[in-house]
Amino acid sequence: MRFIRWLSGVLFIAGAVVLIFAFLDVPFAEKLGLYLLMCFLFSLIRMFKGPTPADRAVATDIFGILVIGFCGILAVYSGKSWYIDIAIAWALQSFIGVLALAKFLEGKNFDD
């Protein structure tokens, strides 16, 4: 049973990577964007089924980091430089939010 779960996961990931790379008729930049959307999907899976609140906090942190990378890809392939501004602002917001979540997980006051 465990082996079947492992095999189905490997087949899903490898199939999606090969399908996006070889058989999809879109430009090169959209292929890179689709790989990053797969990363968003994995992070959302962990965010929905995480057994403890700390798992959801980790998934939120990684989601913010992935949004920064997505803004970088958009900046390269559209040629507009203000996407990097969005990336910097998102990095600041995500850092402050994750620190607040970590202090909330400890269950103590903020001046500890």
Added chain:
Amino acid sequence: MIDIIANTIIIIGISFDLFGCIGLVRMPDIYNRLQASAKCVTLGTCGILLGVFVKFGFSAAGVKALLCIIFIILTAPVSAHALARGAHRSGVKLWEKSVCDKYKDAK
């Protein structure tokens, strides 16, 4: 030529993002997940932003990408350490095959 180098660095960054997110789904407890997904930050997203810097050179977008790299490298270990500390203080159990818990002994 510069386009080829930038695209190569961006592809390396995206593959590290993908491996880190697979580790986020695959690993058995929260500390392993945190350790696997912290690779998303250093090599993944910083790789993508380094590709942006190589692509644009010393223009407005390139220098802003360099600033973003510096900020992410400085803050990501802090947030990962704070999350691990908060999870341990809030009583999340380790995986049953883990061998040592030095943080509990030191407290």
